[in-house]
Structures are given as C-alpha cells and as structure tokens.
Amino acid sequence: MIRLDQVSKQYSPGRATGLFILQDISLAFAENRFTCLLGPSGCGKTTLLNLIAGFIAPTSGRVLFQDVPVDKPGPDRGVIFQDATLFPWMTVLDNVRFGLCQQGLSHEQCTAVAQEYLDLVGMLPHTAAWPVSLSGGMRQRVAIARILALQPKVMLMDEPFSALDANSRERLQDELLRICEIRPVTVVYITHNVEEAVFLAERVIVMGPAPDTIHADIHLPSKRPRLRTSREFTETTALLRAELDTLPCCIASSSRGVHGL
Ligand SMILES: Nc1ncnc2c1ncn2[C@@H]1O[C@H](COP(=O)(O)OP(=O)(O)O)[C@@H](O)[C@H]1O
Ligand SMILES: [Mg+2]
Structure with missing residues (x-):
C-alpha cells in the first residue's frame, strides 16, 4: 500500500x-x-x-x-497528531461533520455518518460539547472519529x-485496536x-x-x-x-x- x-x-x-x-x-x-x-x-x-x-x-x-x-x-491518508487539532469554535458533532460536508454529502448524510463514527469512539453522548470542555483523551477520540469518518486507507x-x-493512554490503546478490528x-x-x-x-x-x-x-x-x-x-x-x-x-x-x- x-x-x-x-x-x-x-x-x-x-x-x-x-x-x-x-x-x-x-x-x-x-x-x-x-x-x-x-x-x-x-x-x-x-x-x-x-x-x-x-x-x-x-x-x-x-x-x-x-x-x-x-x-x-x-x-x-489521515493524520493524527499528539495534540488533537479540533476547531474550537465548532461542537464535537460539527468537527466531525466538517470534512464530510466538504466531500459533498447532504446535511442529513453528514450528520448520520458523523454520529456513526462518534459512536464508534464512544463520544456519542458528547456531540453537543465544545472541544474546550473535553479532556485530552476525549479530544483525541473526536480527532480519530473525524479522520475515520472520511474512510482513509x-x-x-x-x-x-x-x-x-497512563490510564487514558491504555484505554485509548485498547479502543484503537477494537476500532481497527471493526474498520480495518x-x-x-x-x-x-x-x-x-x-x-x-x-x-x-x-x-x-x-x-x-x-x-x-x-x-x-x-x-x-x-x-x-x-x-x-x-x-x-x-x-x-x-x-x-x-x-x-x-x-x-x-x-x-x-x-x-
Ligand atoms: N523543518 C525542519 N527543518 C530543519 N530540521 C528539522 C525540521 N524538522 C525536523 N528537523 C530535524 O530533523 C531531526 C529529526 O526530527 P523528527 O523527524 O521530528 O524526529 P522524531 O520525530 O524522531 O523526534 C531533528 O534533529 C530535527 O531537529
Ligand atoms: Mg516526532
């Protein structure tokens, strides 16, 4: 590849x-x-x-x-950095929707796909939250959902x-392996x-x-x-x-x- x-x-x-x-x-x-x-x-x-x-x-x-x-x-080729670079002026949902809307999906499709990927990373309960209110681990989850939603290879x-x-790191490592099993x-x-x-x-x-x-x-x-x-x-x-x-x-x-x- x-x-x-x-x-x-x-x-x-x-x-x-x-x-x-x-x-x-x-x-x-x-x-x-x-x-x-x-x-x-x-x-x-x-x-x-x-x-x-x-x-x-x-x-x-x-x-x-x-x-x-x-x-x-x-x-x-999606890139994830050490510090999740979310748009601070957008909610969690809009951060994930952003890239999808750029790809020309309808409003409803963007929302549905964004919700699907936020669910995958365990962030569905936080769709309306602002990035500033999230922990570092939660921000990385959103960053991962945002990249995966675009279905990179x-x-x-x-x-x-x-x-x-250390705790959040190990939990996210577990999650990442689980996600890779579901979405190779x-x-x-x-x-x-x-x-x-x-x-x-x-x-x-x-x-x-x-x-x-x-x-x-x-x-x-x-x-x-x-x-x-x-x-x-x-x-x-x-x-x-x-x-x-x-x-x-x-x-x-x-x-x-x-x-x-
Ligand atoms: N844009 C750049 N201009 C000049 N030197 C750079 C630049 N980016 C990285 N370097 C240098 O290249 C070396 C390798 O950097 P990097 O790839 O970031 O290493 P690592 O990720 O393994 O820590 C370092 O010595 C760094 O200072
Ligand atoms: Mg480095």
Whole structure:
C-alpha cells in the first residue's frame, strides 16, 4: 500500500547544518497492517510520517501510495497528531461533520455518518460539547472519529496518546485496536514507548539516527489482544529495549555531524 524507495531527506541542503535525517530508506507497508515506528527523539520518525503524508518531499528517492508517487496530502491518508487539532469554535458533532460536508454529502448524510463514527469512539453522548470542555483523551477520540469518518486507507498517527495520563493512554490503546478490528485500516503509528509499540503493533520498526536509520524490523505475532502482563509481552519489550539501548542518542540537528559518539 505504501512504499518508500531509496528515500533520503535532508533539511536545508547546502548548509553546514543540513545533514541527512533519513538516508536511503526502502520500506513497504502492507494493507491493513498496524506498524509502529519506534525510536529515540530526533531520529526522524515524524519526518518519515510527514513524507508519507505528503507534507514534505524527499530530497531523493520516491514515496509511493498505491503505486502512485505522493506529491501532496490527501484524504486517503489521515493524520493524527499528539495534540488533537479540533476547531474550537465548532461542537464535537460539527468537527466531525466538517470534512464530510466538504466531500459533498447532504446535511442529513453528514450528520448520520458523523454520529456513526462518534459512536464508534464512544463520544456519542458528547456531540453537543465544545472541544474546550473535553479532556485530552476525549479530544483525541473526536480527532480519530473525524479522520475515520472520511474512510482513509491509511492512518498516520504521530505519538497520538503521549500527552495523556497512563490510564487514558491504555484505554485509548485498547479502543484503537477494537476500532481497527471493526474498520480495518493501514496504520503507521509513531511512539517512543516500547510497551505501547508491543501492545499495538503487528510490526515494529526500530529507528535510529542516520545513516543506519532502520535499525531493526520486527514482525510480532498478530494475535490480539495482547496481555500486558503476559510473559510474551515482557520478553518482547525486553528485546526491543535491548535494541534501543544499542542506538547512539539522537542529538539536535545543529550538531548532528557528531552523532554516533
Ligand atoms: N523543518 C525542519 N527543518 C530543519 N530540521 C528539522 C525540521 N524538522 C525536523 N528537523 C530535524 O530533523 C531531526 C529529526 O526530527 P523528527 O523527524 O521530528 O524526529 P522524531 O520525530 O524522531 O523526534 C531533528 O534533529 C530535527 O531537529
Ligand atoms: Mg516526532
């Protein structure tokens, strides 16, 4: 479904600080699979996601979505950020209706579809609420409903639950897996949290600083739900932690020239 072909990304090419963040990456993401990109801060996870989303272009190489080069964002690739970016002047229902109305659905159809997806994320009782009155977890639920209602083929999620408290985070992880069972979608999910990656993913790609950006590519058993207390879970998290421990830390772009120390 998504393919990266020898992709490199350099911010500010030509400048002394313009070093490669990603270098010669070739990766493929299969349809309806859940992949986590795991790696320390600054290693280029968001950059990779932004390339797939079409927000930025590679310096060299190609990003293909269903065999067509990505050159701009599109509703087929929904993006969810760390902080839910809801329109504060719209109710929960109108936030979800907005994108649907842009697609030319009738008023009644927009309302019906928006309600269906708000129900899916457990927010139907809050359709009339304003974003400011919601908790962070509730706002993320609305953001997920808003994206899913547009029926994207891919959901690109950039540390979507990392600003939430541990309880809300685990509940939303459970919910996300349940939603993916009901509405299969290809997910690329960024996290720097090992437990989260093991709980959610069918495949975990461990990223490190360039030039060896893809440090490990691990396929996990796809049987779900995973038990956070099981031996398999503990062993897999230990394995991934060991992989992460072998990575040099990623340091600020202005001094990336000396990474690897
Ligand atoms: N627009 C930009 N211009 C210049 N450097 C950037 C830009 N975006 C990110 N970077 C740099 O690229 C590196 C990787 O950033 P990012 O992809 O956000 O990493 P991660 O998501 O893994 O934390 C960082 O060193 C960051 O400072
Ligand atoms: Mg990031």
